[in-house]
Amino acid sequence: MTERVFISPGKYVQGKNVVDKTGEYVKGLGSVALVIADDIVWDIAGSRVANSLEQSGIAAVKAEFGGEASRSEIERLAEQGKGSNVDIVIGVGGGKTLDTAKAVNDRLNGVCVIVPTTASTDAPTSALSVIYSDTGEFESYAFYRKNPDLILVDTKVIAGAPPLFLASGIADALATWIEARAVIEARATTMAGGLPTLAAEAIAKKCEEVLFDYGVLAYESVKRKVVTPALEAVVEANTLLSGLGFESGGLAGAHAVHNGFTVLEGEIHHMTHGQKVAFGTLVQLALEQRPLHEIEQYIDFYLQLDLPVTLEDLKLKDTPVEDLFRVAQAATKEGETAANLPFKVTADDVLDAILAADQYSKAYKAKLSL
Ligand SMILES: NC(=O)c1ccc[n+]([C@@H]2O[C@H](COP(=O)([O-])OP(=O)(O)OC[C@H]3O[C@@H](n4cnc5c(N)ncnc54)[C@H](O)[C@@H]3O)[C@@H](O)[C@H]2O)c1
Numbered sequence: 001m002t003e004r005v006f007i008s009p010g011k012y013v014q015g016k017n018v019v020d021k022t023g024e025y026v027k028g029l030g031s032v033a034l035v036i037a038d039d040i041v042w043d044i045a046g047s048r049v050a051n052s053l054e055q056s057g058i059a060a061v062k063a064e065f066g067g068e069a070s071r072s073e074i075e076r077l078a079e080q081g082k083g084s085n086v087d088i089v090i091g092v093g094g095g096k097t098l099d100t101a102k103a104v105n106d107r108l109n110g111v112c113v114i115v116p117t118t119a120s121t122d123a124p125t126s127a128l129s130v131i132y133s134d135t136g137e138f139e140s141y142a143f144y145r146k147n148p149d150l151i152l153v154d155t156k157v158i159a160g161a162p163p164l165f166l167a168s169g170i171a172d173a174l175a176t177w178i179e180a181r182a183v184i185e186a187r188a189t190t191m192a193g194g195l196p197t198l199a200a201e202a203i204a205k206k207c208e209e210v211l212f213d214y215g216v217l218a219y220e221s222v223k224r225k226v227v228t229p230a231l232e233a234v235v236e237a238n239t240l241l242s243g244l245g246f247e248s249g250g251l252a253g254a255h256a257v258h259n260g261f262t263v264l265e266g267e268i269h270h271m272t273h274g275q276k277v278a279f280g281t282l283v284q285l286a287l288e289q290r291p292l293h294e295i296e297q298y299i300d301f302y303l304q305l306d307l308p309v310t311l312e313d314l315k316l317k318d319t320p321v322e323d324l325f326r327v328a329q330a331a332t333k334e335g336e337t338a339a340n341l342p343f344k345v346t347a348d349d350v351l352d353a354i355l356a357a358d359q360y361s362k363a364y365k366a367k368l369s370l
């Protein structure tokens with residue numbers, strides 16, 4: 001690939017109580033909307049989205065999300081949408097709901113509206129979904145013709161979500177520059193299908209800067225369920241900067257290791273995307289031979305956000321090394337983004353880096369308790 005490619009959503013709106021303005025923003029884009037949300041999210045924001053649409057004369061068809069961004073769930077919801085003649089698909093919720101909504105809209109060829117109710121991932125802006133099996137194992141990335149048309153981010157709703165979600169989104173966003181930097185160096189192909197642009201590079205760098213400046217303040221804000229300027233900055237970093245930065249800047253080791261972890265059963269299955277990405281980032285830094293002070297900067301930051309930095313934190317303390325090797329094999333299999341690192345890595349290298357990242361963090365924790 002020799003061309004530079006940058007892609008982005010149509011419009012991004014962020015502020016307090018914007019879910020109640022959904023109708024105003026969607027007006028003129030279509031007449032019947034499929035509103036996809038799970039039970040919990042319906043009560044928090046889905047019903048408000050539907051009410052706002054109806055006030056603007058747009059019919060809202062409720063579609064209950066089953067919990068997994070899997071092919072069967074996407075087909076089921078697409079059938080429901082077809083049956084109701086929808087021309088707008090609105091995903092309200094966390095990353096899996098949003099990924100499902102994007103896939104459903106791709107099949108229906110309508111207007112795609114994304115309403116994240118957590119800042120837990122950088123899924124909202126991208127033109128792709130991460131597809132899993134019905135049992136939650138990573139299957140593939142699905143790419144679409146276009147990014148979502150409209151993204152409505154309600155910071156009041158996000159401030160009310162459990163703090164773990166925000167911390168997870170910070171971890172996902174902190175991987176953005178680490179991975180984009182590797183892709184730029186390798187001149188590899190990004191998720192947007194070309195070489196990284198200077199715009200994506202600048203956005204990914206800015207994302208990291210905002211997180212180190214305001215991440216902890218935003219995390220503390222959410223513990224009190226308040227919207228502060230620090231939280232607004234970090235929600236934008238987690239959602240817009242990270243979304244644009246990872247898609248047009250590219251993924252590399254951190255997300256490959258995340259995907260590797262999904263092959264394991266047990267408690268790790270209940271860890272968030274961001275928690276697995278946090279550890280995956282430490283693994284990439286270890287592979288890249290980053291110096292001690294740099295690695296410690298990330299470990300220290302994750303600790304302030306209560307993110308996992310050791311295998312024990314990831315509930316993998318007693319996992320046999322053969323199982324960790326399966327993780328490393330999955331992270332380096334054909335088509336995985338570990339191939340975007342500027343040097344070749346084997347499953348064996350990744351296994352050693354997983355164990356090294358665990359050990360580096362243990363050593364840092366021990367130093368703190370001296
Ligand atoms: N497509 C992309 O570009 C992209 C990027 C990053 C991550 N992802 C994907 O995103 C998924 C992870 O998303 P996630 O971490 O948001 O988790 P999730 O979507 O699995 O779960 C979110 C949970 O939070 C609950 N919830 C949502 N809003 C809430 C609120 N305000 N208060 C209380 N509870 C609330 C939901 O009911 C749900 O149980 C993974 O599948 C990952 O692969 C996709």
Ligand SMILES: [Zn+2]
Pocket residue numbers: 121122172255273277
């Ligand atoms: Zn991610």
